[in-house]
Amino acid sequence: MPSNSLYILLLTCVSMLLLLSGCSSAPESRYAITQDTAPSFDYGEIVYDAIIPTLEPHNTWTSRPYYVFGEKYYPMASAIGFEETGGASWYGLKFHGHKTANGEIFDMFALTAAHKTLPLPSFVRVTNVKNGKSAIVRVNDRGPFHGTRIIDLSYGAAKKLGYHKYGVADVKMEVLDVNEAGEIRIGSSPQLYVFENGELLAKPSAQEKLSEKTLLAQNSAPQPIPQSLFVQVMAMENGDKIREFASSLSSLLQVPNVVPKIANIYRLQLGPLETEQKAQNIIQELKKIGFEQAFTIQVMP
Numbered sequence: 001m002p003s004n005s006l007y008i009l010l011l012t013c014v015s016m017l018l019l020l021s022g023c024s025s026a027p028e029s030r031y032a033i034t035q036d037t038a039p040s041f042d043y044g045e046i047v048y049d050a051i052i053p054t055l056e057p058h059n060t061w062t063s064r065p066y067y068v069f070g071e072k073y074y075p076m077a078s079a080i081g082f083e084e085t086g087g088a089s090w091y092g093l094k095f096h097g098h099k100t101a102n103g104e105i106f107d108m109f110a111l112t113a114a115h116k117t118l119p120l121p122s123f124v125r126v127t128n129v130k131n132g133k134s135a136i137v138r139v140n141d142r143g144p145f146h147g148t149r150i151i152d153l154s155y156g157a158a159k160k161l162g163y164h165k166y167g168v169a170d171v172k173m174e175v176l177d178v179n180e181a182g183e184i185r186i187g188s189s190p191q192l193y194v195f196e197n198g199e200l201l202a203k204p205s206a207q208e209k210l211s212e213k214t215l216l217a218q219n220s221a222p223q224p225i226p227q228s229l230f231v232q233v234m235a236m237e238n239g240d241k242i243r244e245f246a247s248s249l250s251s252l253l254q255v256p257n258v259v260p261k262i263a264n265i266y267r268l269q270l271g272p273l274e275t276e277q278k279a280q281n282i283i284q285e286l287k288k289i290g291f292e293q294a295f296t297i298q299v300m301p
Contacts, residue, residue: 030098031095036093038093038164039092039108052195053123053176055178055179062075062120063077080175084173085171086148087147087148087170087171088126089152090152091114091152091153091154096108100112100141101114101141102121109154111138111154111157112137112140112141112153113139114151115139115152116143120140121138121140122139123138124175125137126157127171127174128162129169131161135160136200150173151171227299227300228273228299229275229298230258230269231270231295231296232270233294235267237266242266245268249268249286269299270282276296280296
């Protein structure tokens, strides 16, 4: 009986040792390296593929509450109008080639990001507060779960924003909400944008469109030709004589004069005059001194 008990005890010890040995040799995580780093190879210049904000359905399996490090997180049902300012970290080589929270493959050179509660996928504009650089990124992962950081950008996105050599940068992030018409609202701003040629272009408001339409109509409408008002006194072939009359009448009536020659005939015209009433007053004065045939005339400049 003692020998049998000793055998069982030895067998139990061996089993425990094998079990412990197996546990110690098992990989601690699914990642090949323990500490995340920047790329350890020469990758040249990063050629960024533009992230085009589109209306995409949110993944149901990433919309449920979840636990990380004992804390429970509640993903947003909608992020329309959401914006936030705080610290942004980045992640790179350790996670490169692995699946993100919504099942996409993480590419550390792509413009992507991780957020704890935004719907997946989401599109956000992230701006480095220090240098003003910004980028549109696709949020397809969960994190960061360290400290008070608000967003975790890919290494490539961090480089585009100019903080890839540092651990954290202060950023402002704004959710891009895309409607069915393809119009984009940035954060809490009421302004609508469209995405064209890799850029967000502001759409004119209804009032601006109306003003532009009115201006175009005004510019396309025929414009009136300016004219000047004169009183024509007489016409004759003798230029010297008619100029004498012109000088005398101008002095008498205190108005300027012109003596155009049209078809070899000189015409004495008084003016230009400001109003029709002024012209009629001059005609009355001319009649008093014998110029009964005076009349008004509109002359184009």
